[in-house]
Amino acid sequence: MTQFEFTQKNQRLSALRKELAVYKDDEVVGSSIRKMEEELQKKEADEQLKIAVCGQYSAGKSTLVKALTHDNAIAIGQDVTTDHVQCYEWEGMSIADTPGIYAGREEHDALSLDYIQKADLLIYMVTIQGFTREIGANFKKLVLGKYGDKTMLVMNKRNQEPAENESNWVKDTTDFLGDPDLMKKFYFSIVDIEDYLLGQNENLPELIVESHFNDFLEKLNIFTKERGLIGRVVSRINIVDAVLSMYIEDFSHSPEKDIFTTRQINAVQRAITEVNRVVSEESRMMRQEVKELKHRLVGLLTDETLNEFKPAYDNAQLELEKIMDPSRIADKIQGIIEELENDMQDIEQDALNYDARMSNFAQRYPNIDIGNAVDLSSFKTGLSGVSQALGGITKDGLKEFVHFFGGKFKPWGATKCMKCLKFVGPVVAIIGTVIDIVQFAKDEQHQRDLENARQEIFNSFNEIENGIETQMEEVKNAEGSIGTILCDLKNQLVEREHQQEKLKEHKQELLVAFKRVREKLNEIM
Secondary structure, eight states: OOHHHHHHHHHHHHHHHHHHHTTTTOTTTHHHHHHHHHHHHHHHHOOSOEEEEEESTTSSHHHHHHHHHOOTTSOOOSSOOOSSOEEEEETTEEEEEOOOSSSSOHHHHHHHHHHHHHOSEEEEEEETTOOOHHHHHHHIIIIIIIIGGGEEEEEEOGGGSOGGGHHHHHHHHHHHHTOHHHHHHTTOEEOOHHHHHHHHHHTOHHHHHHHTHHHHHHHHHHHHHHHHHHHHHHHHHHHHHHHHHHHHHHHHTHHHHHHHHHHHHHHHHHHHHHHHHHHHHHHHHHHHHHHHHHHHHHHHOSGGGHHHHHHHHHHHHHHHHHHTOGGGGHHHHHHHHHHHHHHHHHHHHHHHHHHHHHHHHHTTSTTSOOGGGSOOHHHHHTTHHHHHHHTTOOTTOHHHHHHHTTSOOOOTTTTHHHHHTTTHHHHHHTTTOOSOHHHHHHOHHHHHHHHHHHHHHHHHHHHHHHHHHHHHHHHHTSTTSHHHHHHHHHHHHHHHHHHHHHHHHHHHHHHHHHHHHHHHHHHHO
């Protein structure tokens, strides 16, 4: 690449940076855009070419850096010798020894991929075993997919197998790349760096020759001269592309993320519906039982059954309290809440799984702050307040249950039984009196008293019966009750969903804009 071509490409890149600068104050991507620009400005201020030595675990990366820099303090060996990025000076350039990538160590991958993204040039190392299935897949994804224009490919440890196998190594690598021209593009070299160092230390010129290290050095010098300017452009493009790719990935998956709140709303609504059903059902059953008690008492208010009426009458208040005992629906309400908690836990686990997938993706771009793009904290804590409130409900916890139900759940109207049956007193008092029963039964006043007592019982129990549904609803919706807690939670979730809808629309606008910028970015190369 000529200086003129470099200037042209850099100008086009600058134009795209200005397009992205429009979003530097955006609530979703602003932080990343600003950090991206800071990183690019650092690269512009630093004229030193940066080379990253990268590749598979134990391919000889540290050994290569040691051979180039003659720094005997660099540790080499078969085990992991590099767990962080270490930079050294070489020929006026910075050459970085990076940890092995895709070896099952996520922290190593994050460090290496971050530096690889920002480096101007890469030396990618493999052993003479070549590209295994996993290493090959990762090379295609990383180098062929992103960094092909700034990469040199080196195969190390050639002297571990007979020299006549070299043609097979070349053929296998060519077949893997799928294009013979890529061998030249990657300045492909086959060396044995350990033999080179041994030849240097032991003064064995023939071993140095067999290592082919000097052939590699020649290609490396050509590579840095021919690809240095390209690398500077590519490294800057890589930084911009990292931001775009991360957000395009996240925004493309927004529908998956947005369903979590909808699922929470549906779960809470199911609980509200079930609570309403239980309240309605229990109200109906209570009214029926009060009705039955009413008819039984009224039926006993005759001359023939006055003796039976007295104990039934004395026990009426206890029966009313039993009918309207709140503990009878405690188990049902508790079952609804437990089911709601299980639903919420399932949703939270799905959200955590999604969060983990996005975190794994974001590790490829550790230098970029994902900011508000992936924020699942609300999904993880959406039911914390309700969970605390539900903790007091137990099968035997009537006291806690009544408190949870708003402290309003009372045996409504039970105390009215005696109060409203004041006309029954004279009728009941006659029991046990020695009089002429037949004559008494014919007494018109007595019959009127019985009828008044029956009517009073009927009216009193009608009042209790008719008030059950209204008062049950009042209890359900009282402040601090299960009804208000669930409704408040649903309202919060609906408001969150509304905000997410607005955010989703904004992200879709950003998605379209970022895809357009990335297309232009690809055209620069």
